[in-house]
Amino acid sequence: MFATTDTSLLEVIDNLLTKGVVLSGDVVLGIAGVDLVYARLSVLLCAVDKLLEAQSETGERP
Incomplete structure (x- = not known):
């Protein structure tokens, strides 16, 4: 059926940092249905x- 492997949290984090991960999201703050603040957030983990x-x-700054 399915092969099971034991993977530790450290191995998962190491794999994510080796490959790199980009997290992005939007935050909207508002009162009474009126949007007051909009922020787009992006985080690069590597x-x-x-x-x-x-x-x-590439010769570019990251």
Whole structure:
């Protein structure tokens, strides 16, 4: 049927940092149905060596 493997939280986090993850979302603050503040948020999670490697390949600042 299904093969089960034991994966620790540390292995999951290591895999995410190795590949990199982008989290994005929107926040809207309002009163009585009137939107007052809108913010778009983006977060990049990755290992520093991957960021520096990408910078050296493209010549751009991350």
